[in-house]
Amino acid sequence: MSDPTTIRRLYGRRQGHPLRAGQAALTERLLPLLSVPGDGPLDAPRLFGDDRPLELEIGFGRGEHLAGQAAMRPDHGFIGCEPFLDGVVGLLLHVEAEGLENIRIHRDDALGVLERLPDASLSRAYLLHPDPWPKARHAKRRFMNKGPIDLLAAKLKPGAEFRFGTDHPVYCRWAMMVMGSNPAFDWLASAPDDFLVRPDDWPETRYEAKARAHGHEVWYFRYIRK
């Protein structure tokens, strides 16, 4: 297995504008209750108090997709990883407004959570509109690289689904190469609509909406862990 630490330096923003008073108060109140413990092994009993199926979203942005999935499957436990504080606030707003009780948050690099989960413990994982790092010399910064994807493969159960979405042609080609050369996954597509049309149970993300507003095509990939 190649080294997942090739992207160990986390690129990108951790904070944007200062939070408004209401956002700061919500974060102070709710984030400590929902945060993934800072060290030690992680599993469903530790995070949710029972043996429920686990799902993970890498870089949930403002959280609309994660909140949508969590609302669809209240008996599953959802781990969301996102270092950007404004994004975390977005998810907290969903948690509060929709009364979601099945979400835990890691405000940092998703690799830090993946490494602490038991092998074959995830029922699903999502990577939606990851930062594209389009220049070839920045390709190692992309989450979609052999090391992180090997680590993800180890943490997914056999038969688990990995969903990946992008509107970025460079990332799309790159991802097809990385995923296509990984023997742990089968691509669930037999016709163009299987990757050109968003499945009904795949809530639209903020970045996807922006991409559509700019007239970009969006590609939806579903892989099964063999």
Ligand SMILES: C[S@@+](CC[C@H](N)C(=O)[O-])C[C@H]1O[C@@H](n2cnc3c(N)ncnc32)[C@H](O)[C@@H]1O
């Ligand atoms: C382009 S945004 C997309 C956000 C969201 N998925 C969407 O579609 O609207 C990519 C997000 O991934 C986050 N991110 C980047 N690297 C990450 C990592 N290693 N672990 C977790 N999140 C990461 C960034 O902070 C950013 O919010």
